[in-house]
Amino acid sequence: MKMRKTVVLALFALVSVASYAQVSFDVKAGMNLSNATGVDDADPKIGVNAGVGMEYRFSEMWSIQPSLMFSMKGFKASEDFYKTTASPMYIQLPVLAAVRFGVAANQNVVVKAGPYFAYGVGGKYKLTTRTGAGGMETEKGDIFGGENGWNRFDAGLAFGIDYEIGKFFVGLGGEIGITKLSDQPTDDMDEIDPKYPRNLTFTIGVGYKF
Numbered sequence: 001m002k003m004r005k006t007v008v009l010a011l012f013a014l015v016s017v018a019s020y021a022q023v024s025f026d027v028k029a030g031m032n033l034s035n036a037t038g039v040d041d042a043d044p045k046i047g048v049n050a051g052v053g054m055e056y057r058f059s060e061m062w063s064i065q066p067s068l069m070f071s072m073k074g075f076k077a078s079e080d081f082y083k084t085t086a087s088p089m090y091i092q093l094p095v096l097a098a099v100r101f102g103v104a105a106n107q108n109v110v111v112k113a114g115p116y117f118a119y120g121v122g123g124k125y126k127l128t129t130r131t132g133a134g135g136m137e138t139e140k141g142d143i144f145g146g147e148n149g150w151n152r153f154d155a156g157l158a159f160g161i162d163y164e165i166g167k168f169f170v171g172l173g174g175e176i177g178i179t180k181l182s183d184q185p186t187d188d189m190d191e192i193d194p195k196y197p198r199n200l201t202f203t204i205g206v207g208y209k210f
Contacts, residue, residue, distance in 0.1 A: 024057075025054050028206065028207030030205020031047070032049050032202070033202045033203075034199065039077055039186050041079055042077045064098070065094075065112060067093070068091070070090070072087065082127065082129045091121050094115070096160070107165050109163055113158065114158060118155065122142070150181045151180060153179065154181065184196075
């Protein structure tokens with residue numbers, strides 16, 4: 001009897017979710033302020049992000065929000081003897097769970113978090129070093145190319161908060177990378193726990209829902 005009641009309740013829940021389920025789409029664009037953890041004296045770098053998204057709403061409060069984004073990240077770093085700039089570009093897929101809170105008529109606050117997966121599609125690096133004779137040498141190239149190029153795959157945790165007004169929304173967010181951008185440590189002095197660069201990004205953007 002208990003098993004029968006459990007099955008009936010589960011089916012009722014599935015029917016309720018399916019009967020409410022709503023799908024919407026959106027376009028969005030914004031600005032990135034990116035940096036890299038594990039890099040000494042790194043400074044943030046400005047980039048852009050843009051893409052399309054979908055929202056699958058299970059209820060008035062809960063939903064899933066996958067997106068397909070183009071995102072420019074990177075960092076700048078300098079010391080007395082060198083200066084470098086990294087400008088990678090990614091195609092990115094965040095898949096976020098979202099919870100929506102109504103604050104006024106046709107206005108909501110949406111809090112969201114989940115994983116993101118990214119693939120490097122291009123970008124450049126520039127490295128300027130001081131030579132022993134007091135001159136400067138500059139090296140440029142593709143950031144994902146060559147023997148010591150960055151790993152193309154990146155993944156991590158994304159989170160954010162949106163404010164919706166009708167079909168328009170503005171949002172703030174962040175991304176913490178968990179994969180190594182390069183297999184070359186940025187600090188190999190510590191053999192037990194060497195440092196590796198990882199993406200760290202804060203975003204601001206606007207969008208429109210269809």
